[in-house]
Amino acid sequence: MRDVAIIGVGLMKWGELWKKPLRDIFVEAALNAIDDANVDKLDSMYVGCMSGGLFVGQEHLGSMLADYLGQKNIPAARVESACASGGLAVKLGYLEVASGMSNIVLAGGVEKMTDVDGSGATAALATAADQEYEVYNGATFPGLYAMIARAHMDKYKTTREQLAKVAVKNHKNGVNNPYAQFQMNITVNDVVNSVMVADPLRILDCSPITDGAAALIMCDFETAKKISKKPLVKIIGIGHATDTIALHSRKDLTTLNSTVKAAEQAYKMADVKPKDINVAEVHDCFTIAEIVVSEDLGFFEKGEGGCAVSDGRTEIEGEIPINPSGGLKSKGHPVGATGVAQVAEIVKQLRGEADKRQVKNARIGLTQNMGGSGGSSMIHILKGEL
C-alpha cells in the first residue's frame, strides 16, 4: 500500500444553520479543504453522513454533492456508521489512495440536524441503537450512556464532579476554536445544576444537535511532497472495529470493546504505543464517553479516567491533551462530520496551526470516532513531518 498524506483541511462555522441547505454547508467546508490543499480537480470523494434520509429527506449524497462541488462525474459515495460515519469516510479515502485506485481524494462529512423538531432529531439519532430491542422499549442515547455512567460510577467510584470536569475542560478549549458552536466557558457548578436529561447525565453533559460539515484532501505521499505548501501529515495507523449494537448484549458496560479492538489495530499498524500519542481528539458525545474512551485507548489504567480529568492530566498543558478543539461538547456534533473534523484538528495541531489551542511539540496525534453506544469505532493515528 502507498503512504497517504492529508494535504488539506476544511471546516466552517458550526451551529444552527437554518438558512443554509445541506449542499451549501458541505460545499463550504469542501472548498476550504480544496483551497488549503492547493488542488482543483478531485479523483474521487467519500462523504460520511448518518441519516440524510431522516434529517433532511435526501439520500444519494455522493451524486448530489459531487455535482454541487463542481466535480461532476467523479466516483463519489456516501458511507455510514452512525456517529462514526465521518471516521469511516476517512478510512475509505485512505484505502482509495493507498490502493492506487485514486490519487487525490476528498473525505468529508456533513449533517444537518436542527431543522427537525427536538424529538425528531433524538428519534433519528436513536436509529443508531437497536431499533427492535432498545428503542422499541423506550431507550434513546442519553439513557444508554446514563447506564454506562452509572456502571462506571459504581465500579470505579467515578464522581458526578469528574463527569462535569470533562465538559468544563472541553468548553474551555472550545473558547479558542472559531468554528465551535458554543464558544463559552462553563463551571462544574453550571453542569451539576443544569437540567436533568437521564440520571446522572444533565444537559451540560450532552453534546448538542448541530448543523455542520468538514472535509479533508488526501493524496499519496509522493504527490503530496510535490504539490503541498504546508507541513505534511501522514496517516500511519487505522483501526476499525464493531461491537454488539445493543448494550444488553455486553458483558461489561464500563468498557467499549470496539474502541479497544480498533485501538489495538491502529497502534500495531502505526507501531506506536499509547504513551507515544501527543494529542488526541476523542468522541465525547456525553461526558462519560470521554472518560471511558481515555481508558480504553490505554492513556490511563481502567477506572482512572475520572481522576485523570479532575487532576488536569488531559488539559492542553497536561500529559495527554484530549479534545483541544473543544470536543463534540463545545464544538458541536453534526454526526456525519464529527470524525472528519477530529482529523482536521489533529492535522492543524501537527502542522503547528492550532493558534491558542496549540499543543506544544505535537508530533503524533490520534482520533477516536464512535457510532451508537460504541457499536462501532474508527481510530486514526497521524504523524506530522514537521
Place this chain on the structure above:
Amino acid sequence: MRDVAIIGVGLMKWGELWKKPLRDIFVEAALNAIDDANVDKLDSMYVGCMSGGLFVGQEHLGSMLADYLGQKNIPAARVESACASGGLAVKLGYLEVASGMSNIVLAGGVEKMTDVDGSGATAALATAADQEYEVYNGATFPGLYAMIARAHMDKYKTTREQLAKVAVKNHKNGVNNPYAQFQMNITVNDVVNSVMVADPLRILDCSPITDGAAALIMCDFETAKKISKKPLVKIIGIGHATDTIALHSRKDLTTLNSTVKAAEQAYKMADVKPKDINVAEVHDCFTIAEIVVSEDLGFFEKGEGGCAVSDGRTEIEGEIPINPSGGLKSKGHPVGATGVAQVAEIVKQLRGEADKRQVKNARIGLTQNMGGSGGSSMIHILKGEL
C-alpha cells in the same frame, strides 16, 4: 493491487417477507455465501443499503449485522449510493482486498421495503432524486424515467412495444430463477394494457418493491486458489461514476452519463471491449432503463436499443444476453441488494451453475447498477477461470 476473486455467492427468496426482520433476511443470504465460499471467519464486511432509516427505522447496520451474523468485532460498514448501494459495497470489498487491508471480505446488500405503506416506499425512494428541485415539485422515479422514455421515443422512434419486450424477456428469464419475486411469464399485450403509472410507463414497465438480501465472499486470488472448491471468478474491471442528481441539469435525457463514464473506466481496467462481454446484468428499474443502458454500455449503437430487444438480440440465446436472472423486473428490486445480486448471477453464469438460465460459453460478464435516474453508476467486469 492484488487480484481479487469472488469465491462465494449467497441469495435467498425475494418477495414480501413480512415475517422476517431485516437482520434475518441479511443473515440468511450471508450464511449462504459463507457456506458457498467454504470459509467461516470474515476479516471485514461492507453492506449496501439505501435507507434503513426511512424503510425500517434502523441505521448503523454494519454493527448490527456483523453481530447477528456471528462475526462480532470485525470492521463492518454500511455504504449507500441509492439503488447502486449494492454495487458500491462490491467496489469497497474489492478495494479492501486489493489493497491488502483484509483477506476475506463479505460484500452484501439488503433492503426491507414492503413493510411501509405504498406512498411511504415511493417517498423513501424519491430521496434518491433531488429533494429540493425534483421531489418538491412532485417528481418521483416513475415520472423521471417516463421523461427519459418520452425523450428516447421522440429522438430514436423507440416504440411502446419495444419497452414491453424488455419486461416480457426478463419475466421469461425469471421463470427459471428460484429466488425471483415474480416467476411468471407475461405478454406484450399484458404490459401495454396494464395500469398506467406515468405515461408511457405502465405498472408492468416498473420493477417491484421488494424485501431481500444478497451476499458475496471476496478474497485475494492466491488465497482463493487454496480454499475454494468452485471454479474461480476474478474481478477484472471496476467503473464508478456520478452525474447530476437532477434530470433538469442534463443536456440530453436519452443517455446516462454516469454509465458511459463508468463503462469507459471498467473496460479500460479490464482491457476488454463491449463485444468481449458474453453476458450482462443491467439495471432495468424501468423497461426504458435497460434500453438506454444497453446502448450506453456500447452493446448497440445509440438509438438501437429498442430494436435490439425486439429483434431478440438480448435473449439468453442472443448475441449479448441481458438479465438472464430475470433482472430487477422479475427478480425484484430490494434496492441495496440489487447490485450484489447482479454480481452473484454473473458468478453463477461464469461458473456454469445457472441451470436453465445458463448462457453458453460465458467467460466474461458485466454488471451495471444505477442510483436514482442515473446520478450514480457502478460497473463490474468479471472473468471466469473455467
